[in-house]
Amino acid sequence: MTRQAAIEGYDLIGDVHGCGATLGALLEKLGYHQRGGVYRHPRRRVIFLGDLIDRGPRIRLAVSIARRMVEEGEAHIVMGNHEYNALAYCHRAPRRLGREWLREHSPRHNRIIKETLDQYRDHPAEWEEALAWFLEIPLFLELPGLRVVHACWDQPLIDSLRQSHPHGQIDEAFLEASVIPGTREFRILDRLTRGTHLPLPQGVEIHSGDGFTRRSFRAHFWAREPRTWGDVIFQPDNLPGDLEARALTKEDQALLSHYGLEERPLFIGHYWCEGIPALPTANIACLDYSAVKFGRLVAYRWSGEARLDANHFVWVRGPQEEAARPRPWEIDFD
Template sequence: MEGYDLIGDVHGCGATLAALLERLGYHQRGGVYRHPRRKVIFLGDLIDRGPRIRLAVTIARRMVEEGEALIVMGNHEINALAYCHRAPPELARPWLREHTPRHNRIVKETLEQYRDHPQEWEEVLDWFLEIPLCLEQDGLRVVHACWDPALIDELRRTRPDARIDLDFLTAAVRPDTREFRILDRLTRGSHIPLPEGVQIHSGDGFTRRSFRAHFWARAPRTWGDVVFQPDNLPGDLERRELSDAERGRLSYYGPDEPPLFIGHYWCEGVPALPAPNIACLDYSAVKFGRLVAYRWSGEARLDANHFVWIRVPREEQARPQPWEIDCD
């Protein structure tokens, strides 16, 4: 083993994932992408939005099951599990994740692409429950959105493998539970609510009433010190002072901690390191951005030269077609 190739949010860009793996030196043998000296770590969010969701899941799942890859859970896998599982009677609703127009829209592409493969979808949902929320091994750490040491320690006290089950998922529906706090922070990160009446009209077509905050500022003072998303804050809100309550809810990952890899935050532009020991690998692949990997070979201080990516072309004729990649 020379190291790991960590790959950010795929979001159904399955053909682009195959192209990125080939660029990294992985080739199919027996229907599985393999490398003689390296393994992949997927950062979650394989599903939703993209044109080749089944292909993306098939590639990743086969690699994980054959020992060629590891994976952590993303918030979209959590969402799909909750959307597709019935709620207990005491919740007074039919599903763990309510089927609102917003939630329907998020999962629409996934359900449509699995519509003619219901048994396969059930197997995929079962596989999602085998995926851990975080990984820590060989000198690196991996989580989809936020490494919160206290919550991860709390999770591992009862679940050393960092995997959840349906009981955990059901408890996480209620915001006052430890299960909710763990799932929300590790797979969605920190959010700070916007002032009353202020909204962000995001580039993905959703209206948001909060913004995503990062967790590596040592002593943040303002909202601008912690905002981490492509959408700008409205007006002069970047200069707004963080309240004591807002600052107290933020996690912190210091510069002396092991290298950490995250996805989730749909960055834009050329991949860069937000901190010397942190790499975000979500570069908006499904929005015609980049599907990004980081080639890690044991270094304690990360190097932006180790990013490898494939740009997702807008032109349909330039995209790899599904029949060009045979996983059957």
């Protein structure tokens, strides 16, 4: 029997956001143990849903754990918007764009990536290696029986990406084109790693719990026949006033995609869920439960089922563990 044939399932892990010690605790809880500096399980593999970096206190540890597992064949990973943001932030723009960096070093962008750059400041070679690895991470995975993407599975855009990049991995030319609104590359990166955003009415803003002022809201993609904004909103922040009852316009409807119940199980992160993990539909699991914001780092133990089961969620609380002294499961990578 081959090693791959012996695998009984995958443990899919949501947005880590620098909670490296919490990730170690979750892996231990799932039955993974270090051998040769890599977390391993005799019968299972991990799939990371992206957003390893930013915000948390042990970003290098989180990246090191995931990268070592992926490179040793113990895990897969898809790219999150924060890995994409880091690539664009650190990549110089071609002259035709008229700016120095692909992602402008604005106060907001500086603030988002600050913790990551601070923690890698004394390890520049390690950061360059991490960036090179980020560029190798695919935007989606389609494995027997399941699909994985960071924010939104949009079949036409994934089919378009496959035509030029069969394995879902982008290159520098794709990265450069992706920062130009309206390009095919922009649409693919934006939808797969950030999902759908519907614009708020003129003059209306959401003052989000994460400190940002938003003029749009995140919409999900599994409502069969949505009619109002409340049918598709998918974020912790409530819509102001009575906007949940606002009817979806034809323009709104054109922005939405749909993932039907007849499709294979899909796993996503990105959306800052709260509370006890639950399934939005029988074939979709969101695994981002705000680990770095005193929430939970969540995994789903998938063993081939076509209809998902909320009893298969496993989680640890965060980030209390992050303030503790290094634990035995932490990797010494200095």
